[in-house]
Amino acid sequence: MxxxxxxxxxxxxxxxxxxxxxxxxxxxxxxxxxxxxxxxxxxxxxxxxxxxxxxxxxxxxxxxxxxxxxxxxxxxxxxxxxxxxxxxxxxxxxxxxxxxxxxxxxxxxxxxxxxxxxxxxxxxxxxxxxxxxxxxxxxxxxxxxxxxxxxxxxxxxxxxxxxxxxxxxxxxxxxxxxxxxxxxxxxxxxxxxxxxxxxxxxxxxxxxxxxxxxxxxxxxxxxxxxxxxxxxxxxxxxxxxxxxxxxxxxxxxxxxxxxxxxxxSRLNLEYTLMSKRKLNDLVERGLVTGWNDARMPTIAGLRRRGYTPASIREFCHRIGVTKQENMIEVGVLDACVREELNENAPRAMAVIKPIKVVIENYSEGELEQLTAPAHPNIESMGTRTLPFGRELYIDTEDFREEANKKYKRLVLGKEVRLRNAYVIKAERCEKDAEGNVTTVYCTYDPETLGKNPSDGRKVKGVIHWVEASSAKPAEFRLYERLFLDANPAAADTVDEVLNPSSLTVVNGFVEPSLVDAQVERAYQFEREGYYCADNQDSSEAHLVFNLTVPLRDSFA
Missing domain, CATH: 3.40.50.620 (HUPs)
Known part of the structure; x- marks a missing residue:
């Protein structure tokens, strides 16, 4: 130095x-x-x-x-x-x-x-x-x-x-x-x-x-x-x-x-094209929605996806300046983004693939306001209010009728803690004609708010949720790499290495505080990943959230 x-x-x-x-x-x-x-x-x-x-x-x-x-x-x-x-x-x-x-x-x-x-x-x-x-x-x-x-x-x-x-x-x-x-x-x-x-x-x-x-x-x-x-x-x-x-x-x-x-040496990044001519071809042929498509490696695309200036500057610092040509692992960039957001992104809850939970021993029509930190380690970010009531949404993956001991989420006859709320127990469930679970009926323990119970019950799992009547419908855009090959520039044509699953759109719910989500600012959706409100399509009437990066490098 x-x-x-x-x-x-x-x-x-x-x-x-x-x-x-x-x-x-x-x-x-x-x-x-x-x-x-x-x-x-x-x-x-x-x-x-x-x-x-x-x-x-x-x-x-x-x-x-x-x-x-x-x-x-x-x-x-x-x-x-x-x-x-x-x-x-x-x-x-x-x-x-x-x-x-x-x-x-x-x-x-x-x-x-x-x-x-x-x-x-x-x-x-x-x-x-x-x-x-x-x-x-x-x-x-x-x-x-x-x-x-x-x-x-x-x-x-x-x-x-x-x-x-x-x-x-x-x-x-x-x-x-x-x-x-x-x-x-x-x-x-x-x-x-x-x-x-x-x-x-x-x-x-x-x-x-x-x-x-x-x-x-x-x-x-x-x-x-x-x-x-x-x-x-x-x-x-x-x-x-x-x-x-x-x-x-x-x-x-x-x-x-x-x-x-x-x-x-120029930057060569895995799963990424660095040719403006080839990127323009993607735009011109409608293979992406524009130069600022969140799958594009453009600065406008990264910004739309929720990457921060600080994370990109840190990435450029880490890769250094040399005369030696090399291929940088894309995980290096993702790690810079993830580290920056872990430190600074406010927390929120979103249910991306929802099923309904009905708490049968909770009073109908009652709605209480719980308090949760905006960030677990930064008190200056303040708190946010979480409505809680009889009907909730949880993620489909967080419930099973039967499971082994490694599964630490909601199982029939077992208990789980709702993040920042109560312990609930699954009693029974309803299914549709195809056998998919649509509703889980539970009971809750009103003495477990904000506590880690020491009454002999072993509650190992914690899951996220949103209250059904106040939750805001949202569109979630889930991104994978735009290309299937780590070196797409080496392919004869771009088309043969395009990832057909680079974008998946699903609909779910977010906690009501996110109706005022600032575009481009990434939030950590607890247990889901980092997401930001889309800077083109998101509005109070139609919330759209882009996946910035997962909580872990699941792609690798």
Whole structure:
């Protein structure tokens, strides 16, 4: 562990680099950025990058920008821009200054492209897509120079201006960097840096019909913003060569302390897809209800399901930052959520698969108000009121006509304690035509409220319940993993690994206090699991609760 002031920070190779840069005087402060493309919702993998970039800026008392690398208007949308801002704030972070967009720099980027053309380092190429692939070569064979590669700078300046003015059709030509068609790195084989797109842009409107490519834009945007440490995942490791080439050949970025890129391993999480393209496919084909479906690994989906910002930050802290690719067990994330909610989630009772209990020696029409703690260990959370009467609901799984000694719930002729209430004894039951138990008739001991009886009776079991007349009907959405395979990205198609049982909807009852349940706030439904009121569909008239995580890792 290393320290800065009173803050204790986890050590990793990126922080070691920053420490060395500050100590040597290469940089006097730290400036990071989080640069998402606004072409989808953020997911748990992005949360790792958010926590890293914003966390480093905070720990080193530096700055972190939020910048949208918005170079592809056909796939971008203002809805994604807004959702990303909301997700960053929800996770507990705030960017420095105004939101940035790479499109803010389109005029400068255009001038930098002109500079490369003037230096003979870029040319307009009229090869079509198929020809470009053919000329590019393979991993084993070098590429071939485009027949347009030796066009003079003067001709290229004229052609590039015609591109800008809309005198060519989409795909007819593109501006390419002149680097090395024999390079062992495919990204260095004269990559396209500008292409024609007749598309409306969510920030610049219809001002441009040529748009810079991401690899050209990203490094220049970092340099313009004076980012000291540009942090990205390992799949961009080869691209660093292109980024350095671009900056090396532009006059404005020759300072020895300019932006430097460092790569870390991306998050690979079991039973989870981290491809926005594949997640978007699930949305587009209606296989989920949207980007914020509670089964999705998006931050919006996790939020809807009741995950907390603190639990996600703790997860990102636990998995650490390395250069080694690995697959994280999904149980690590669930454990972080479970630990956080065990400490902080208020308690409540819900009966998800109900059968009726009638207490025959309890007065008809009588309704008493019992008191229970909102949390067993946090007195400041206060208490809640539990109505108690002659008729109750208990869970179907909590009653058997006969059972062995290991079964510690309600059995005919045996006693059980109702949570925060009385001891009851099952006397008889009624069944429907199919033989399913519909009603259990019991008696209760009025002297056992709030006590652990020491009168010789052995009451080993405790079950949850709700009073029938005051209970609120509720819909419960029970979730399993969205995918059956621990590595769904390796499947030929997503469809073959989709879990058909990823969502089960059942109807039951909750205690009346939950009519005011705050959406997204998880409650521990005692003996059932952690649930939260759905932030889209739940209302006082129709309560909907999503399963956040079970009390135990039953999936494993």
């Amino acid at each position: 290393s320290e800065m002031g009173t803050d204790v920070r986890p050590s990793n190779f990126i922080r070691n680099i920053i420490d060395e840069d500050l100590e040597s005087g290469k940089h006097t402060s730290v400036h990071t950025r989080f640069p998402p493309e606004p072409n989808g919702y953020l997911h748990i993998g992005h949360a790792k990058s958010i926590c890293l970039n914003f966390g480093i800026a905070k720990d080193y008392k530096g700055q972190c920008n939020l910048r949208f690398d918005d170079t592809n208007p056909e796939k971008e949308d203002i809805d994604y821009v807004n959702s990303i801002q909301e997700d960053v704030r929800w996770l507990g972070f705030q960017w420095d200054g105004d939101i940035r967009y790479s499109s803010n720099y389109f005029d400068q980027l255009h001038q930098y492209a002109v500079e490369l053309i003037e230096k003979g380092l870029a040319y307009v190429c009229f090869l079509n897509a198929e020809e470009t692939r053919e000329y590019r070569g393979t991993l084993k064979e070098p590429g071939k120079n485009s027949p347009y590669r030796d066009t003079t700078p003067e001709e290229n300046l004229e052609l590039f201006e015609k591109m800008r003015l809309g005198e060519f059709s989409e795909g007819e030509c593109a501006l390419r960097a002149k680097i090395d068609m024999a390079s062992s790195f495919m990204c260095m084989r004269d990559p396209v840096i500008y292409r024609i797109r007749y598309a409306h842009h969510h920030q610049t409107g219809d001002k441009w019909c040529i748009y810079p490519m991401y690899d050209f834009t990203h490094c220049i945007s970092d340099a313009i913003e004076d980012i000291t440490h540009s942090l990205c995942t390992l799949e961009f490791q080869d691209n660093r060569r292109l980024y350095d080439w671009v900056l090396d050949n532009l006059d404005d970025f020759q300072a020895p302390n300019r932006t430097r890129q460092y790569e870390f």
